[in-house]
Amino acid sequence: MKSLNKYVAEFIGTFVLVLFGCGSAATAGGELGYLGIAMAFGLSIVALAYVIGPISGCHVNPAVSLVMLVSxxxxxxxxFGYVVAQVAGAIAGSALLYAIIDSTGKAVTNLGQNGFGEGYGIGITALMAFVVEIVLTFVFVYAILGVTSEPGNGRVAGLVIGLTLAFVHILGIGLTGTSVNPARSFGPAILLGGEAWSELWVFVTAPFLGALLAAAAYRLLNVRKA
Structure with a gap:
């Protein structure tokens, strides 16, 4: 039952992150701007951290779960349970967002999906998108490892993690839409197909690699120093 509670919490958390984060980008991105969208993602994590954090740790991200596995x-x-729950939550959040937009009678072409190349952001290449996602994820996960390493940081950890997610989004939105989270990218891509699906490999592999590099750097620079 305890494990089931964790998986349900991760499902709910990823559902909320995708619905509110991707939903803000898809429905009000022009009005909110990059900073507004970044804050939608970041504030989602801040809220979730204090609700589901005590249950599951509030990973809501397979890359974060991978680091916790190797650690x-x-x-x-x-x-395995976390990743299944996270992906399912992302799909559910994307599906509800799809239904909301579809109810207007307009074609659904934007679910806050990640991407690169001509017509997306400033048009960076696939290789540069891969590099960008590694760097963004590295910064995000490195911050998570740092703030969660000390038990005394518990009260501020959610705030720091959420603000760091917003921080990496501010740069990343105009480049790749900012993934740093394979589940967050999978949900919109599976519903939209097309370019979002064909480019998904970048937003699955790069965050995992960036997270592992962050774990290695933390172990080398922080743990051994102590």
Missing amino acids: RKLSAKDF
Whole structure:
């Protein structure tokens, strides 16, 4: 039952992140601007951290769960359960967003999906998108590892993590839409198909790699220093 509670929490958390974060980009991006969209993603994490954090740790991101797995803070069984729940939550959030936009009678072409190339953001290449996502995820996960390493940081951890997510979005939105989260990218891509689906590989592999590099750097620079 305890594990089930964790998986349900991760489902709800990822559902909320995608619905509110991607939803803000898809329905009000022009009015909100990059900073507004970034804050929608970041504030979602701030709110969720204090609600589901005590239940599951509020990963809502397979890349974060992978780091917890390699750091031996998450079992292989729970890693699998978390990822399934996160992906399912992202799909559910994207599906509700799709239904909301579709109810207007307009064609659904924007679910806050990630992308690159001509016609997306400033038009960076696939290679540069891959590099960007590695760097953004590295910064995000490195901050998570730092703020969660000390038990005394518990009261501010959610705020720091949420603001860091907003921080990386401010740069990343105009480049790739900012993934740093394979589940967040998978939800919109599976519903839209087309370019969003064909470009998904970048937003699955790069965040995982960036997260692992952050874990390695933290272990080298922070843990051994102590």
